[in-house]
Amino acid sequence: MTAAKLTVGLIYGGKSGEHEVSLQTAFSVMNALDYGKYNAVPVYIDKQGRWNMGETHTAAPASLEALQLNGGESATAEAMSVLWRKLSGQESLIDVLFPLLHGTYGEDGTIQGLFEMMDMPYVGAGVLASSAGMDKAIMKSLFAQAGLPQCKYETFIAAEYEANAHDILGAIEHNLGFPCFVKPANLGSSVGISKAKDRAELERAIQYALRFDLKVVVEEAVDAHEVEVGVLGNELPLASVPGEIVSSSDYYDYDAKYIDGNSRMIIPAEIDSELAENLRELALRAFKAIDGNGLCRADFFVRRSDRAIMINEVNTMPGFTAYSMYPLLWRETGKSYPELLDQLIQLGLDRYNKRHTLQFKRD
Structure with a gap:
């Protein structure tokens, strides 16, 4: 007698600058899953944050484009009605969730908190580790x-920089020197990162990083x-x-x-x-x-x-x-x-x- 297959809900896409990277990840994972052990339910979050749940897969999808689901205006409500079944006393149709999201709203603890509220098992880091x-x-x-051991760094928030830019720039020059790297604190895939070689480039790099986050990290170049x-x-x-x-x-x-x-x-x-x-x-x-x-x-x-x-x-x-x-x-x-x-x-x-x-x- 063979064990029953597990149904894995694959969550991908997302409201993130790394949306396309996530699609590639989902396609790769769905092509590598052992469909003798698993069924796969694709759950696509589009760039506007709408959830779209596809049919259960018992084999790999034909193309990457097939993963870009569009269930219309009611899609999010329909997806949530499936994902939240356990909280209404019903048996879950999905055994475990596998988030394949990169960056904001996927890797930062937000969706992990949602999974905890759903009372659903999920792959990967929990809320704290994801946020940190x-x-x-x-x-x-x-x-x-x-x-x-770490390289030297400085960090500050946008309000601090607006109120005291002169002192922050001076501290960076004194403690880190040039060149240095300026990063938004909360993005992945090197989005928003610049290398600054002097004071003028540093100021531009900070303004650029602040387009992506309200907190900035500046590191010495090594x-x-x-x-x-x-x-x-x-x-x-x-x-x-x-x-x-x-x-x-x-x-x-x-x-x-x-x-x-x-x-x-x-x-x-x-x-x-x-x-x-x-x-x-x-x-x-x-x-x-x-x-x-x-x-x-x-x-x-x-x-x-x-x-x-x-x-x-x-x-x-x-x-x-x-x-x-x-x-x-x-x-x-x-x-x-x-x-x-x-x-x-x-x-x-x-x-x-x-x-x-x-x-x-x-x-």
Whole structure:
């Protein structure tokens, strides 16, 4: 007798600058799922934030375009009536949700909070880790508390800059120097990031970053290799082999990641075993520092002058096509893309089941 298939709800698209990246991720995942184990229900969130639920798939979709669902004006209400069934005492038609959303409203804890309210199991980081992993300023504070080495940085909000730009610019010049990198605190895929080489460029870069977020992080420039490590697990996570990004640009910006196609990934990274083990250990510490679950990719600088390691950031929903860094890191560590999907789904179910043994009120 064969076990019943699990029905996986794949959430993708979203009100985000990374909408198209999410579509690519969803198409890749739906083509790699083992349909002997799973049925897949596509749930497409369009750029206006409307939810569209498709028919159950028992095989991979024919094209990427087939995932861009349009259910009309009533689509969101119909999708929510299915997703919220458990709260009205009905049996859920979906066993586990798999968010494949990148950036705002998908990777920042907002949709994870919705899943918690729905009482639905879901893959990946919870509310806290998602929020902390998106907000670079909060993330850096948690890393500092965990004793993780970082490059020097300054952070401020828009209101502080409007009231006291002169002093903030002076502090950046004094503490970080030029060149430096200016980033919106709460975006992914290098959107809104600029490299500033003098005061004039710094002012322009800050104004540009403030178009995307109300909080800005400015970091010193480090002459370094960019090395990344995948983390997989819940309470007892594992770390992958490290891989190196060789950017086609001056730094790994949006064009270098997604457009020009000339950046390279070296997996495993060409580093000695001691450095690789140190990176893996720091990746696990970073995952625990943000209270991670399921998966993350930890990104590091390895300074060229002395091989010192500095953590840059973690990404709780990294690029996830079959050719993205995170799955490739695990492939080189001995876990295929379909096996990775299996484990992530099981980790989401395990976390849900363990949390449901807890009491949320006194007897």
